[in-house]
Each structure stands twice: as C-alpha cells, then as structure tokens.
Amino acid sequence: MELxxxxxxFASLRAELAKMLxxxxxxxxxxxxxxxxxxxxxxxxxxxxxxxxxxxxxxxxTYYLEGLLSEHTASNKEISRAVHRLSSKGxxxxxxxxxxxxxxxxxxxxxxxxxxxxxxxxxxxxxxxxEFHEGAVLIQGETIVSADHSLPLTEEIFWDRMYDVRELSxxxxxxxxDALVLLVSDSGATSVGSDxxxxxxxxxx
Amino acid sequence: MECSSEGLSEQSIDLxxxxxxxxxxxxxxxxxxxxxxxxxxxxxxHLSKSFADIARAASTYxxxxxxxxxxxxxxxxxxAVRNLSSTRTGALIVIQRExxxxxxxxxxxxxxxxxxxxxxxxxxxxxxPLHDGAVLIRDDxxxxxxxxxxxxxxxxRTRKMGTRHRAAIGLSEHTDALVFVVSEETGTPSFAFDGxxxxxxxxxxx
Numbered sequence: 001m002e003l004x005x006x007x008x009x010f011a012s013l014r015a016e017l018a019k020m021l022x023x024x025x026x027x028x029x030x031x032x033x034x035x036x037x038x039x040x041x042x043x044x045x046x047x048x049x050x051x052x053x054x055x056x057x058x059x060x061x062t063y064y065l066e067g068l069l070s071e072h073t074a075s076n077k078e079i080s081r082a083v084h085r086l087s088s089k090g091x092x093x094x095x096x097x098x099x100x101x102x103x104x105x106x107x108x109x110x111x112x113x114x115x116x117x118x119x120x121x122x123x124x125x126x127x128x129x130x131e132f133h134e135g136a137v138l139i140q141g142e143t144i145v146s147a148d149h150s151l152p153l154t155e156e157i158f159w160d161r162m163y164d165v166r167e168l169s170x171x172x173x174x175x176x177x178d179a180l181v182l183l184v185s186d187s188g189a190t191s192v193g194s195d196x197x198x199x200x201x202x203x204x205x
Numbered sequence: 206m207e208c209s210s211e212g213l214s215e216q217s218i219d220l221x222x223x224x225x226x227x228x229x230x231x232x233x234x235x236x237x238x239x240x241x242x243x244x245x246x247x248x249x250x251h252l253s254k255s256f257a258d259i260a261r262a263a264s265t266y267x268x269x270x271x272x273x274x275x276x277x278x279x280x281x282x283x284x285a286v287r288n289l290s291s292t293r294t295g296a297l298i299v300i301q302r303e304x305x306x307x308x309x310x311x312x313x314x315x316x317x318x319x320x321x322x323x324x325x326x327x328x329x330x331x332x333x334p335l336h337d338g339a340v341l342i343r344d345d346x347x348x349x350x351x352x353x354x355x356x357x358x359x360x361x362r363t364r365k366m367g368t369r370h371r372a373a374i375g376l377s378e379h380t381d382a383l384v385f386v387v388s389e390e391t392g393t394p395s396f397a398f399d400g401x402x403x404x405x406x407x408x409x410x411x
Contacts, residue, residue: 010245017249018238025231032224037217040267040403046260047404053253060246090293201246 013063020056024049058084061190061201065182068192072097072180075117075142079182082122086184087202093126093184094136094166096151101177109135110149117144126184136169136181152176154196171196210273216266223259230255257406264406271383271398275302278320278345285325286385286394287407295389296329297339297354297369304380306341313338313351320347329387339372339384355379357400373397 031045062080069076079095086093096103111132115121117139125132125147135148151169163171170181170193181193190202234252238245265283272279282298289296299306314335318324320342328335328350338351354372366374373384377397384397385405394405 014238014245017245018235021231021235021238025228025235028224028228028231032221032228035221035224037214037220038270040271040398042263043267043403044401046263046406049256050260050404050406053249053256056249057253060249064246 013060016059017056020052024052057202064201065190065192068180068194069097072099073117073139073141075139078117078119079122079139082119083182083184083190085119085123086126087188087190090186090188091123091126091128091133091184092166092186093122093133093182094151094169095122095139095182096136096149096173097139097180097182098141099178099180101179103138103173103177103179106152106173106176107136107138107149110138110146112146113137113144114146115144117142151181156196167191167198170198209277210269213266213270216262216269220259220263220266223262227256227259260404260406261408264404265408267403268383268396268405271302272300276300276320276342276345278342281320281322282325282342282385283407285322286387286405288322288326289329289387290392290394290407293389293392294326294329294331294387295336295369296325296385296387297373298325298385299339299341299352299354299376300383300385301341301343301348302381302383304382306343306376306380306382307348309355309376309379310339310341311353313349313353315349316347318347320345339376354384359400370395370397370402374400374402377401 027045027049031042062084065080065083066076069079073079083093121144122137124130125137127133132147136151137147138145138149152172153165153168154172154175156171164185166183166185170183173179174181174193175196178195182190183193183198184190188202189200191198191200230252234248237248268283269279276282282300286296286298324347325340327333328340330336335350339354340350341348341352355375356368356371357375357378359374367388369389370386373386374397376382377384378400381399385394386397387394394407395402396405
C-alpha cells in the first residue's frame with residue numbers, strides 16, 4: 001500500500017504545507033540576519049518553529065489517515081481524532097477496522113460493546129486504567145463492535161529492531177485479511193497496518 | 206559531551222552554519238512540494254528531524270554557556286530533566302549562579318547531597334516527601350529540596366501558566382539563577398532565566 005495513493009485532493013494539502021514552510025523559512029532568514037551568539041531569545045523562535053513542524057505533521061497525517069479510513073467507514077474523522085489524542089497522551093492503542101473479509105475468525109477473546117463510534121469512547125477504552133486497554137477494538141462500519149481482543153501474531157522475523165506485541169498483532173492480522181489496523185505505540189508513534197505491512201503515519205517515531 | 210565552556214565560540218559558529226544549511230534544505234523541500242508525487246510524509250519527517258537536531262544543539266549551547274561556569278555537573282542535571290520529562294514527572298530545579306537564591310525562597314529541607322540524576326529523579330517521585338517544591342543546586346551539590354519559590358505576577362494571555370512554571374519564572378525575575386521546570390501534565394521540559402521561559406531540547410545521549 002502506498003500512502004500517496006490515498007484518494008483526496010493533494011493539491012490543497014501541498015499548498016497549505018508550502019505556505020507553512022514558507023513562513024518558517026522567512027522567520028529563519030530574519031533570525032539569521034541578526035544572529036548573535038548570546039541571543040537566548042533564539043530558543044523561543046526555535047520553539048515556535050518546532051510547533052509549526054508539529055502542526056504540519058498533524059495536518060499531513062490526519063489527511064492520510066482520514067483518506068485511508070474513508071474507504072472503510074464514514075466515521076473516519078472521529079477515529080482519526082481519537083488516534084491523535086491517544087498519540088499525544090502516549091496511550092497505546094490497537095484498532096481493527098473490518099473491510100470485506102470477516103475478521104472474527106482470527107480474533108480471540110473480546111467483550112461486546114455495540115456502540116456508536118465516538119473519539120471519547122475510543123479514548124476511554126484505551127485509557128491505561130481501562131479494563132480493555134491492552135486488547136484490540138473491532139470496528140465494523142459505523143459501530144464499535146467489541147473490545148479487548150487478541151489478534152494472531154505474525155511469524156515473520158524482523159531483524160531491524162524489536163517489535164512489540166501490538167506491532168506483531170497488526171502485521172499478523174493484516175497478513176490474513178484485508179482489514180486495516182491502526183496502531184498507537186507507548187511513545188505516541190502512530191502507524192497503519194495493512195496487507196501485512198506497517199506504515200508510519202506520524203513523524204515522531 | 207563534556208560539561209565545560211571550552212569550544213563554546215566554535216559551537217555558536219557551527220550553529221549559525223547549521224541554520225544556514227537548514228534554510229537551503231527547506232528551500233529544496235519547498236520546491237519539491239510544488240511537484241506531484243514523491244513521499245510527502247517522508248520528506249516532512251526528514252526536514253523536521255534535521256530541525257530537531259539544530260534545536261538540541263542550540264539548547265545545549267545556551268545552557269552550557271549559562272551553567273558551566275557555576276557547576277561541573279550539568280550533564281547529570283540534563284539527564285535528570287530528560288528522565289523526569291519522559292516519565293511526565295513534575296519537577297523544579299534551581300541552579301544558583303552569582304546571586305544567592307536562598308534569600309529569595311522559603312527554605313525547605315536541607316540535603317547537602319552530591320548531584321546524581323538518580324537522586325534528583327527520586328526526589329520528584331510523586332509521593333516522595335520532598336517532591337512538592339524546588340530543589341536548590343549550588344556548585345556541585347544539592348543544597349536543599351521542597352523549597353518554595355516566589356510566583357511571577359506576569360499575565361500570560363496566549364498560554365496557560367501553572368503554578369510550577371510561575372514559580373520558575375518568579376525566582377528568575379529576582380535572581381540570576383537558572384530554573385529547570387518539567388510540566389506534570391505534558392512532561393514538556395523548559396527553563397526560566399531572567400524572567401523568561403525557554404524550551405529545553407535535550408540530547409538523546411550525553
């Protein structure tokens with residue numbers, strides 16, 4: 001899966017990013033023209049620019065995420081909002097969104113929820129004090145069907161680094177069916193599992 | 206990285222040239238933004254990482270400049286702030302420079318301990334009897350903990366300013382001390398100096 005293959009109007013995203021980057025460049029040029037080694041104020045300028053980069057990241061990853069999700073559910077904005085909030089709080093999460101193949105044969109455990117999708121409910125399910133926070137949530141269409149599922153792990157061996165159970169689960173399930181898996185790690189890095197692959201959608205990872 | 210003032214002027218020149226290189230990098234990225242195709246997120250990730258490197262260098266440069274004449278333990282202090290930040294533990298650490306900081310605060314518990322990052326982290330653990338208040342560092346020692354600092358009376362319209370940050374800014378208005386503060390809510394580390402608050406970007410390893 002190529003992220004850039006996501007549907008949507010990339011021209012408007014590009015234009016917005018270009019505008020933000022131009023702002024950053026202009027600020028930097030002004031600072032460089034009056035650069036003094038003792039000017040500690042520079043740190044605040046750096047802080048503002050870092051915030052702009054964070055905004056650019058958030059804009060882009062929201063764009064990708066909503067585009068990907070829109071093929072599966074009309075609640076794409078709600079889910080993407082939940083993922084961003086969970087990521088900024090550093091709460092790990094694992095969300096399975098069913099597409100054409102039935103995913104139930106691959107899931108074990110689980111507690112029925114049968115609720116409408118809201119970012120608040122998703123954040124509640126993955127709050128570290130929640131009974132369900134270690135398992136995966138299953139979404140079908142516009143419904144949070146159940147929570148606290150275990151997914152099949154992949155048997156692939158990754159040599160580049162240690163993969164945690166959530167990552168192995170996301171790869172494992174998407175090897176077996178066409179579901180989409182959203183993953184937020186403890187560090188707040190977010191990625192999307194699809195077709196047996198994990199693709200990062202955040203910059204900070 | 207050693208905590209000394211040696212090579213500081215080279216560092217500031219290096220900082221300037223890194224900024225210049227970054228503006229070139231940003232210009233190239235801007236040009237490629239206007240073309241179709243390419244890995245948008247990857248490009249952005251690359252750019253933002255290289256800016257974060259500069260941010261860390263700038264932050265380390267200024268902190269070393271301000272602290273190294275007064276304590277030989279800045280690396281130990283940086284390490285503590287970094288760890289407290291990653292566990293989102295609220296913290297307030299005063300490093301005295303020329304002027305006496307004790308006169309400006311309500312005394313807490315005297316310690317007279319050596320500076321280690323582990324002791325600093327233990328002090329700020331929620332539930333520790335010493336966690337509420339500020340640690341005072343002078344030269345290479347932890348003088349005291351649970352000190353109460355004067356709050357700034359400044360009005361901040363653009364951002365929410367909690368008591369801990371107000372205390373850090375407040376003390377730095379009255380003395381030339383440098384005050385590290387870690388937000389309990391977000392874990393964001395910053396420092397107050399001369400009445401202003403600055404972000405602290407730490408090195409991944411010292």
